[in-house]
Structures are given as structure tokens and as C-alpha cells.
Amino acid sequence: MIDPVDLTARLVRCPSITPEEGGALVLLQDLLEEAGFSCTRVDRGETSNLFARWGDKGHARTFGYNGHTDVVPLGDVNEWTKPPFGAEIEDGWLYGRGATDMKSGVAAFVAAAVEFVRDTPPEGALILAITGDEEGPATDGTVALLDWMAAQGEAMTYCLVGEPTSAADMGDMMKIGRRGSISAFFTVTGTQGHVAYPHKALNPMPALVTLMDRLSRHELDQGNAHFDPSTLAVTTIDTGNTATNVIPAETRGTVNIRFNDTHTSASLTDWLQSEADKVAAEFGVSVAMTTRVSGESFLTPPGPLTDLVARAVQRETNRVPVMSTGGGTSDARFVMRHCPVVEFGLVGHRMHAVDERVRVEQINQLKGIYTSILHDYFSG
Incomplete structure (x- = not known):
């Protein structure tokens, strides 16, 4: 079993301020390759990216997760009460830059994917597209991954971006588009x-x-x-x-x-x-x-993908997520040119802040939701 809280902590300890890789993608590649994923580093310019696939290339039933391991700068380090890359846990909170945005999201979908293919190998393929350039210019991150995928004939049927989307409570909101x-x-x-x-x-x-x-x-x-x-x-x-x-x-x-x-x-x-x-x-x-x-603005109309995510969220949280298009931009604006995409993740009110932190229980919930999505998708 992969503990998503422990994996989040290990990722937070990687000082991956854009464009530094900081060891985060190396950590994930080692873990994923050990689990049977085929991994390729798709680096461009100063940016490090990781593509991982389990299952046959080009399968008509391919689910993808997208996320980033790069983080924003620390600001005034003296204002932090916890070491920014210490990943300390106190009173149910895990502290550190990137704990919320979005190393916990990456840890949750990596843990879910590894355990899913190990325990219930699906008829289909699973892709993880992880970038180190979401918080920066975003020109050589997910864009580079999608360019490489197109050249290699790699494709996702659906994609979920694991950005923080919940507003006040876990599961209260998902993003189906962006301005x-x-x-x-x-x-x-x-x-x-x-x-x-x-x-x-x-x-x-x-x-x-x-x-x-x-x-x-x-x-x-x-x-x-x-x-x-x-x-x-x-x-x-x-x-x-x-x-x-x-x-x-x-x-x-x-x-x-x-x-x-x-x-x-x-x-x-x-x-x-x-x-x-x-x-x-x-x-x-x-x-x-x-x-x-x-x-550009985009919208994934309510339908099979939004229903898939909403069912999993409701099952794990007893909440029906509001379908929102608010907030800033995300890498979903690039993925939408490749396949239908939605965003779902934990509560993001502490992202980019001093003493950035995430509730430990939410990381475990998020893994459960991501696992449930995979079970429903490949069984359906």
C-alpha cells in the first residue's frame, strides 16, 4: 500500500521551485517504474516533465491524470513557523511549500494509480502526465508533454487535473472549465x-x-x-x-x-x-x-466525464460537487485541446501562502476519490 500522506511529505521535501526539478520527478519515476509503468522524461529547456503509462499504447480506453510538482517561491522565509520543505505534521496538518498546490494531489493520484493497476489490472491504459512548469511560464511543461504525446501517438480518452478545486469543504466543487x-x-x-x-x-x-x-x-x-x-x-x-x-x-x-x-x-x-x-x-x-x-476560455459540458467524477466525490464525501468555471487559469487550458478534461482536488485556501498546509485526512480522501474514479471508468 502506498501512503499518500507519506508520499506527499517526501515530495514536499524536494525543493522544486520553478524551474528546479528538486528530485520530485526522480522520486516519482522510480516509484512508478517499480510498479510497472513505462516512464519517459520529456524535458524541454529548463523544464523537467514526466510521462508515465501503464497498459498498451493507443488503447481506446485510456484515462489520464495531470498535475505539477513545481512550486512558487517561499517569500520571506522568516515569516514561516515551520520549515518550508520540512513536511512537518502537527494537529492534523502537513506543512510545506507545495503541500496544497499540488504535491498532495500528485501523491494522491500516483498512489491511486499504482494500487489500482496492481490490485485490479484494467482492460485499458492509464497515463500520468506530470510537469515541472505550471507555476512558471507554463510554456515547456504540460504543453511539451502534449506535444511529445502527439508525436508519439499517445492519447488520453479523458483527463483529470488534480488542482485544488474544493472551496470550503472537501468535495464541494469541481472545475468543468476556465475563463x-x-x-x-x-x-x-x-x-x-x-x-x-x-x-x-x-x-x-x-x-x-x-x-x-x-x-x-x-x-x-x-x-x-x-x-x-x-x-x-x-x-x-x-x-x-x-x-x-x-x-x-x-x-x-x-x-x-x-x-x-x-x-x-x-x-x-x-x-x-x-x-x-x-x-x-x-x-x-x-x-x-x-x-x-x-x-482561451473553455468548457467541458456536463456529461459522462463530469458524472464520473461527481459520483466518486459523492461516494467518498457525501457531497455533490458544484460544477464551476471560476478562478484563475490552470494546465487544463492546454489539456482541453487534447481531450475532455475536468479538475478536482482538495481545499485550496492555503495554497501559495506562508505556512502552506493541507489537512492529512483530505489527502487520504483524495486518494479514495481518485481510486473510485478509476474503478468506475474501467468497469463501465
């Missing part, structure tokens, strides 16, 4: 001059302030059956002008939009550019815009 995210960076250029002679200058500040105001006041949509309304936030306005008697030549502003499936990044880019062009013409300034897309 998209796009950031837009504006540079407004005018003409520098003395504030006493504004007619000899062209101040870019009123143009930028007007643009930011119009964007932030615009109602993007009213939401729909599965998504809340899209939101736009002004995140920074930067001019760098330390003089009070100088009209600046240039100023910059940034907005971020979290959008539902009413939009695409392309449609939003067109709208943002149109608004920027209007302001440029109105004020006689130059407005340059660039964008960065972190992910």
Missing part, C-alpha cells in the same frame, strides 16, 4: 514640453486615462449558464515622470481581461485595438498596443 486570460499593454506617445506652455506640447496622459476609463466601464457581457460575466481590470499606469513642471512624452497602461466563452482572445484584441484607435484619433496621440494571451 480565458488576455493582457493588453498600451503605450501612448505625445510631445514633451513645459507645463506652463501646454499648447507647445501634447500630453499623452489624458488620452491614456480616457482609454483606461472607457475600457474599465465597458460591460463585456452578462455571463451565461456556466460562466460569470467577463471582467476587465486596469492593473497599472506607468509614466515615470518625477518632475512636476514637465509634460511627459510617453505613458503606459496595462489591463487584464478574464473572459468567458462569449469571447475569444482574437475578438477581444479587435475590440481593444478599436478603442485605442478611437482615443488616438480623438486626442491626436499615438497609441501602440501589444497583447499576451495566457489561455
Whole structure:
């Protein structure tokens, strides 16, 4: 029997701050290969990734788990009351960076997978795709794994991402989609001059302030059956002008939009550019815009996969999980291009925090849920 709490502790003791592997994937590869999984390191750039498969390649019935072993930086170490990589257990809590997000999730699905194929070898295949680049740029992690899988003819029928999804109680929420995210960076250029002679200058500040105001006041949509309304936030306005008697030549502003499936990044880019062009013409300034897309919105409609997960959660927790699309982005935004995907994991209110910690009982519950999902999927 693999104790998922012990495995979580062993993983937490691996200092795997992005992009450092820290020994976490080596630990998992050794364990999985001993259990009969075929493992391949799919490293790209500075990022370490692990692909593991049990069963025949290309089987039409292949279930996948996805997760990450990299963690965010510690912040001020002096604020921690427990060693960040100590994995100490006290009063039913396991402490350490990554304990919640998401080494416990990885430990739970690895333990479930190993015991499942040992005790009840299924007719089908099981894939574990584990990355070391979810908390960082996410360009060489799950994306690299999926690229490699496509080249090798490896495929998952369904995938579950083990991110923390429960809100207040274990099992109260699962994620069936995510909002998209796009950031837009504006540079407004005018003409520098003395504030006493504004007619000899062209101040870019009123143009930028007007643009930011119009964007932030615009109602993007009213939401729909599965998504809340899209939101736009002004995140920074930067001019760098330390003089009070100088009209600046240039100023910059940034907005971020979290959008539902009413939009695409392309449609939003067109709208943002149109608004920027209007302001440029109105004020006689130059407005340059660039964008960065972190992910498109997506939805896995309620159906066989969501039912599969919900049944297992209810069986183990006596709760029916709410199907949500809220929160930030995750690697599910990449997996959705490969196969239907949902996310389910433990309560995540302590992730990324000082003294990050997880309830020990939840790790055991999560293993039970992941095991139940496998039994139901392969028996059905």
C-alpha cells in the first residue's frame, strides 16, 4: 500500500521551485517504474516533465491524470513557523511549500494509480502526465508533454487535473472549465514640453486615462449558464515622470481581461485595438498596443466525464460537487485541446501562502476519490 500522506511529505521535501526539478520527478519515476509503468522524461529547456503509462499504447480506453510538482517561491522565509520543505505534521496538518498546490494531489493520484493497476489490472491504459512548469511560464511543461504525446501517438480518452478545486469543504466543487486570460499593454506617445506652455506640447496622459476609463466601464457581457460575466481590470499606469513642471512624452497602461466563452482572445484584441484607435484619433496621440494571451476560455459540458467524477466525490464525501468555471487559469487550458478534461482536488485556501498546509485526512480522501474514479471508468 502506498501512503499518500507519506508520499506527499517526501515530495514536499524536494525543493522544486520553478524551474528546479528538486528530485520530485526522480522520486516519482522510480516509484512508478517499480510498479510497472513505462516512464519517459520529456524535458524541454529548463523544464523537467514526466510521462508515465501503464497498459498498451493507443488503447481506446485510456484515462489520464495531470498535475505539477513545481512550486512558487517561499517569500520571506522568516515569516514561516515551520520549515518550508520540512513536511512537518502537527494537529492534523502537513506543512510545506507545495503541500496544497499540488504535491498532495500528485501523491494522491500516483498512489491511486499504482494500487489500482496492481490490485485490479484494467482492460485499458492509464497515463500520468506530470510537469515541472505550471507555476512558471507554463510554456515547456504540460504543453511539451502534449506535444511529445502527439508525436508519439499517445492519447488520453479523458483527463483529470488534480488542482485544488474544493472551496470550503472537501468535495464541494469541481472545475468543468476556465475563463480565458488576455493582457493588453498600451503605450501612448505625445510631445514633451513645459507645463506652463501646454499648447507647445501634447500630453499623452489624458488620452491614456480616457482609454483606461472607457475600457474599465465597458460591460463585456452578462455571463451565461456556466460562466460569470467577463471582467476587465486596469492593473497599472506607468509614466515615470518625477518632475512636476514637465509634460511627459510617453505613458503606459496595462489591463487584464478574464473572459468567458462569449469571447475569444482574437475578438477581444479587435475590440481593444478599436478603442485605442478611437482615443488616438480623438486626442491626436499615438497609441501602440501589444497583447499576451495566457489561455482561451473553455468548457467541458456536463456529461459522462463530469458524472464520473461527481459520483466518486459523492461516494467518498457525501457531497455533490458544484460544477464551476471560476478562478484563475490552470494546465487544463492546454489539456482541453487534447481531450475532455475536468479538475478536482482538495481545499485550496492555503495554497501559495506562508505556512502552506493541507489537512492529512483530505489527502487520504483524495486518494479514495481518485481510486473510485478509476474503478468506475474501467468497469463501465
